Amino acid sequence: MIKTLYDKLWESHVVHVEDDGTTLLYIDRHLVHEVTSPQAFEGLKLAGRKPWRVSSIVATADHNTPTKEWEKGIEDPISRLQVETLDANIRESGALVYFPFRDKGQGIVHVVGPEIGATLPGMTVVCGDSHTSTHGAFACLAHGIGTSEVEHVLATQCLLQKKSKSMLVRFDGALGRGVTAKDMVLAFIGRIGTAGGTGYAIEFSGSAIRGLSMESRMTICNMAIEAGARVGFVAVDETTVAYLKGRPFAPKGATWDRAEAYWRTLVSDQGASFDSVVDIDVSRIEPQVTWGTSPEMVVSVTGTVPAPEDFSDPVRREGVERALQYMGLTPRTPINKIPIDKVFIGSCTNSRIEDLREAASIVKGRRVAPTVKLALVVPGSGLVKRQAEAEGLDKVFVAAGFEWREPGCSMCLAMNADRLEPGERCASTSNRNFEGRQGVGGRTHLVSPAMAATAAIAGHFADVRDLI
Amino acid sequence: MQKFVQLDGLVAPLDRANVDTDAIIPKQFLKSIKRSGFGPNAFDEWRYLDHGEPGMDNSKRAKNPDFVLNQPRYVGASILLVRENFGCGSSREHAPWALEDMGFRVLLGPSFADIFFTNCFKNGLLPICLPVAEIDALFAQALAIPGYKLRIDLEAQTVTRADGKVIHFDVDTFRKYCLLNGFDDIGLTLCRSEKIKEFEARRRIDQPWLFS
Ligand code: SF4
Numbered sequence: 081m082i083k084t085l086y087d088k089l090w091e092s093h094v095v096h097v098e099d100d101g102t103t104l105l106y107i108d109r110h111l112v113h114e115v116t117s118p119q120a121f122e123g124l125k126l127a128g129r130k131p132w133r134v135s136s137i138v139a140t141a142d143h144n145t146p147t148k149e150w151e152k153g154i155e156d157p158i159s160r161l162q163v164e165t166l167d168a169n170i171r172e173s174g175a176l177v178y179f180p181f182r183d184k185g186q187g188i189v190h191v192v193g194p195e196i197g198a199t200l201p202g203m204t205v206v207c208g209d210s211h212t213s214t215h216g217a218f219a220c221l222a223h224g225i226g227t228s229e230v231e232h233v234l235a236t237q238c239l240l241q242k243k244s245k246s247m248l249v250r251f252d253g254a255l256g257r258g259v260t261a262k263d264m265v266l267a268f269i270g271r272i273g274t275a276g277g278t279g280y281a282i283e284f285s286g287s288a289i290r291g292l293s294m295e296s297r298m299t300i301c302n303m304a305i306e307a308g309a310r311v312g313f314v315a316v317d318e319t320t321v322a323y324l325k326g327r328p329f330a331p332k333g334a335t336w337d338r339a340e341a342y343w344r345t346l347v348s349d350q351g352a353s354f355d356s357v358v359d360i361d362v363s364r365i366e367p368q369v370t371w372g373t374s375p376e377m378v379v380s381v382t383g384t385v386p387a388p389e390d391f392s393d394p395v396r397r398e399g400v401e402r403a404l405q406y407m408g409l410t411p412r413t414p415i416n417k418i419p420i421d422k423v424f425i426g427s428c429t430n431s432r433i434e435d436l437r438e439a440a441s442i443v444k445g446r447r448v449a450p451t452v453k454l455a456l457v458v459p460g461s462g463l464v465k466r467q468a469e470a471e472g473l474d475k476v477f478v479a480a481g482f483e484w485r486e487p488g489c490s491m492c493l494a495m496n497a498d499r500l501e502p503g504e505r506c507a508s509t510s511n512r513n514f515e516g517r518q519g520v521g522g523r524t525h526l527v528s529p530a531m532a533a534t535a536a537i538a539g540h541f542a543d544v545r546d547l548i
Numbered sequence: 549m550q551k552f553v554q555l556d557g558l559v560a561p562l563d564r565a566n567v568d569t570d571a572i573i574p575k576q577f578l579k580s581i582k583r584s585g586f587g588p589n590a591f592d593e594w595r596y597l598d599h600g601e602p603g604m605d606n607s608k609r610a611k612n613p614d615f616v617l618n619q620p621r622y623v624g625a626s627i628l629l630v631r632e633n634f635g636c637g638s639s640r641e642h643a644p645w646a647l648e649d650m651g652f653r654v655l656l657g658p659s660f661a662d663i664f665f666t667n668c669f670k671n672g673l674l675p676i677c678l679p680v681a682e683i684d685a686l687f688a689q690a691l692a693i694p695g696y697k698l699r700i701d702l703e704a705q706t707v708t709r710a711d712g713k714v715i716h717f718d719v720d721t722f723r724k725y726c727l728l729n730g731f732d733d734i735g736l737t738l739c740r741s742e743k744i745k746e747f748e749a750r751r752r753i754d755q756p757w758l759f760s
Contacts, residue, residue: 095747096740100721104740106747108758116640118581127734133748135759144579158579158602165581203758210639210663224663226641227583228670236737238744242720274566275633278662308636310662331757339757374566395565395631402564493638495575514570514637520599 084352085315086246086281088345089221093204095238104238108203109215111189112139112175112230114166115495116208120231121169132237137175138198141166142188144495147458147485150182159496173234176329179462187461187487190214190428194298195463197327201316201343206233211428211511213304216313217297218320219346221281223310244310245279245355248348250286253363258545260438261296262430262509262528264288265303266368268360270378277309280356283348284314288362294323295432302429303511306375315347369415369541370513370526372403377513379415381531381543387411406515407523408503415541418525421504423448423455423482423536424518425529427492430509431460433467435529439509440473442533442547448481449539455482456498458490482536494519507535550672551730555653555700557626560617561690567630568637569664573646575638576601586642587649591617621694629686630657634675635664644671654700656707658683669723672730674702676717702728 083091096104117139124131131137144159146152154160163181170178179185179192186192190211193199201219205212210224225239233239251264269276282304289297297314304312314320321340324330331339366380377400379386385404388411391397404411409418425431425439436459448455457477459465465487468474474484491498492510500506500522509532510517513524527535534544577589579602588606593599595618597610611618617625628647634657635643644667647655655668655675668675678686689709690696699708702724707715726733737744752759 096743098722102720102722104737104744106744106751115578119583119641122581123583129734132744156579162579162581200757202755208639208641210637224639226639226644226663226667226670228641228667232734232737235734236741236744237748238737238740240722240733240737274636275659275661278633278659308633308661329760331760335757339755342755399565493570493575495578512568512570512637514568516574516593517570520574520593 082349082352084246084354085219085283085313085346085348089202089219090243092202093221101242103241103243105204105241107206107233107237107239108136109138109193109198109205110136110233111193111205111207111212112137112170113143113189113207113209114141114162115143116227117169117230118162118165119227120234123231124234129235131173131234134174135176136237138177138193139166139170139175140179140186140189140192141181142186143489143493145181145186145488146496147488147490147498150486154181184462187464188428188431188489190302191432191460191464194218195327195461197324197330200324200330201320201346206239210305211302213310213312214298214302214428216301216304216311217294219313219316219343221311221313224305244281247277247280247282247309247356247358248354249282249284249358249360251284251288251360251362252286253288253361255288255362256365258367258530258548259365260528260530261292261299263365263368264362265300266370266375266378266526267365269303269307269375270368271360272307272358274306274374274376275308277304277307280309282307282309282312284312289314290317293434294319295434298432299429303375306511316343367528367531367544369531371407371409371415372400373406373513373515374403375511375513375526377403381415381541383415385409385411385413385415416543417540419451419505419540420507420535421453422500422506423452423532424491424506424508424510425456425532426458426460426490427510428460429511430529431458431464433464435509436464436468436473439529439533440476442530442544443480443482443537444476446480446537448536451539452536455536456485456491457482458485459487461487491518493517507532507541549670549730549732552653552672552674552702552727554702555626556697557654557700558622558624559627559629559690559696559698560622560625561629561687562616563631563687565631566633566636569635569640569643570637572635572643573640574600578640578642583645584649586646587651590646590650591615624651626651627654627656627698627700628652629683629690630655632657632659634660636661639663641667641671644668644673648673656683656686669727670733672727674700674727676707678707678715678717682715
């Protein structure tokens with residue numbers, strides 16, 4: 081039988097199917113953080129239930145934690161209570177591994193899981209966080225779930241799901257100079273729209289995907305959710321296997337050989353059919369910058385801010401008008417004329433070591449423009465931070481005028497003290513440019529790390545290709 | 549979970565596409581470790597003129613008169629009419645908690661974001677997808693007719709308009725069953741414990757590296 085990778089991942093986890101197709105899927109890995117888990121643990125306790133298999137749990141505090149002056153602890157009492165609640169819950173239940181606040185392994189849950197080898201091909205991975213799709217880079221079925229589902233997985237090690245339709249996205253061609261995985265995924269979302277992937281499981285494939293590192297593949301899968309798809313994944317290849325070898329929680333010895341043989345079957349069979357296919361020629365993609373309040377509102381750095389009259393659909397036109405107003409932008413303004421106030425390099429999309437290297441290579445020997453009020457680099461995890469420091473990247477950033485912070489979600493969603501003030505405009509490597517995402521009234525433009533670094537130096541959006 | 553069988557409810561129209569969960573319940577309220585009490589902060593940034601933080605007395609805050617749900621005619625609404633891709637963005641279940649706490653039991657729209665859609669069912673909130681033309685007509689009526697109500701019947705899977713027109717909607721059999729009975733799906737899943745254990749035991753043999 082010819083199968084897609086999605087079929088294989090799905091079928092290997094089916095415990096039971098109801099008459100209407102609702103399926104009980106077994107969950108291999110459960111990632112837990114402080115924001116979406118307290119109510120789940122509480123519900124479990126109230127019902128007198130116990131976690132089914134605590135060795136499936138990888139936990140860390142990331143959303144609320146401060147990124148500087150760790151010795152002071154968490155000043156905001158409400159945030160502190162949430163982090164302490166996670167601490168109490170995990171210490172009571174147990175976990176495969178837990179990185180509490182201030183631990184040297186602490187970091188964004190989606191950065192931590194893969195780097196320690198706790199995300200392995202063929203797994204189902206869930207987390208009470210929509211960007212769980214990140215782990216799809218390892219040929220995992222990785223879902224974001226709500227808190228009731230977190231409780232459901234804690235109690236039963238299963239999730240109730242319905243199979244999605246399948247979409248194959250083929251990225252072919254050669255990436256241009258200065259164009260990265262972030263630009264590929266933004267261009268893709270610009271093409272199909274934020275609801276374009278709703279109801280689909282997306283397999284990212286093609287020669288351009290094969291040519292990407294695991295970290296870049298994670299950047300792409302991370303944003304599958306911004307295209308409306310709950311899961312996005314990439315088949316196993318040499319790059320996947322090489323990345324995993326030697327990671328602390330990856331199998332060893334004879335078990336590794338068995339595992340590797342299995343992982344190599346995690347590809348779509350030749351001739352497998354998909355409900356939808358999208359072809360993208362990456363050689364035509366230029367560095368991307370979002371201009372609006374949805375990731376689909378994106379253009380090339382060489383482009384201009386659109387005008388409402390460019391859109392014929394009245395609902396869209398109104399959305400564009402509202403976005404322009406919120407973003408404080410005039411139609412037809414060239415993207416490279418838009419000045420910025422802040423720069424944020426971080427988030428589960430772009431805070432891994434390669435992202436920091438990419439940004440540092442632009443920044444090296446240059447200075448952040450004096451008009452930029454704050455330029456932040458927030459590594460994705462303690463491990464990334466130490467690696468970057470070993471390579472001297474921290475010094476490059478600091479010398480250029482960036483602040484070098486402790487790991488966490490930080491200004492991706494501004495639950496801690498890192499945020500935009502009303503009206504401030506930010507070049508951000510995160511994944512969401514919704515109204516208020518980085519602080520009330522804040523204006524977010526999504527870009528790659530290289531483009532964020534370029535904007536920091538120029539003081540406005542600019543083409544990274546002019547600096548390399 | 550609260551049961552849902554039938555509802556005659558006042559309709560409030562929220563006429564914008566891509567309403568994300570950050571807008572439904574801003575992140576500062578996610579610091580709570582409770583499930584309840586989010587209603588007064590639903591749509592906080594649109595609903596109030598000042599910036600909201602947890603712990604504020606919301607009854608004393610100035611409301612934004614331009615925000616549709618602040619209009620007196622929609623007070624007490626239990627059906628929210630929405631546009632495409634409602635509930636996109638973050639997976640936070642605080643969004644359906646907030647909507648329900650605000651008094652909504654039904655959402656009617658052309659499309660919903662995936663995770664949000666699932667989260668609604670877990671909380672006794674019924675999201676109904678209808679064709680765009682039906683939704684357009686409902687918006688027109690809700691805006692034109694003060695006190696506009698609809699009857700929602702989950703058993704029959706129908707939305708009945710005041711003018712008598714009956715619109716059928718689809719819903720998964722399993723979700724419908726859970727919602728009609730107010731069943732907690734953890735309990736239902738645990739009825740399958742033996743099957744889960746068998747599956748797990750097989751997996752330990754076939755893929756031992758997943759269990760170390
Ligand atoms: S970095 Fe941002 S998107 Fe990623 S998990 Fe944290 S808050 Fe969510």
